[in-house]
Amino acid sequence: MHSVTQETPQETQGTPTPQEFGVGGRITLAVMSDDYIDVILTALAEAAADAAELDVATDDVSTWATGDETALATYFARLIAAASRGGRHVSATVMFSRGCPGEVRCALPTGRGLVSPLPVVPPTGVTASAQWALYPLDDSGTADHMRDIHAAIEAARENGSFVRSDRYTTRLHGDVATVLETVAGGWVRVGRTVPHVTTHVTISVNSPSEVTA
Secondary structure (H helix, E strand, O other): OOOOOEOOOOOOOOOOOOOOOOOEEEEEEEEOOOOHHHHHHHHHHHHHHHHOOOEEEEOOOOEEEEOOHHHHHHHHHHHHHHHOOOOOOEEEEEEEEEOOOOOOOEOOOOOOOOOOOOOOOOOOOOEEEEEEEEEEOOOOOOOOHHHHHHHHHHHHHHHOOEEEEEOOEEEEEEEHHHHHHHHHHHHHHHHOOOOOEEEEEEEEEOOOOOOOO
16 A cells, blocks of 8 residues: 545635546556557557646556546546457446545645536447446535435436446446446536545446346
């Protein structure tokens, strides 16, 4: 494990930036192909244009990015779509987090929230299945977690990505862009009332055992 430094919360002028509020995510790509190294590196290069507004770093486990929620979801969607081109089986593990208590170099502004628009991600033309979980983390114990989670699931029904509730997850299916809009949208909605919230999704493209119902 590594140590983290939690900075003292501070008042800021105006609305905090996504970086100040700890908005970010991580993605790990697994490509079922002998040339997976080239595939992943090429996908990272192709998606770089969508990362212009983000701070991005790739290590031996995952790619981390911080910045605007729409830019984050768009960048991750482009990465997944690029890696799966040509029918490759790709699995992507994605985590989004906001609110950042205990985060490295994050001073959560006190008395101010971050109300962001719901992400809109351009279609990729790549269809995916996913298993999604949403975690409101309210240290005060005053939030209605299930209300927020049910609202996020209802939004998935409305945009057509909802398949069913499953053990510990919600099953999603659709364009990679729609799946990530659902995931990031639920995360943003909860973040309007709960400062610290994370969400996790495993996305599968071109699986030989794909099930959509």
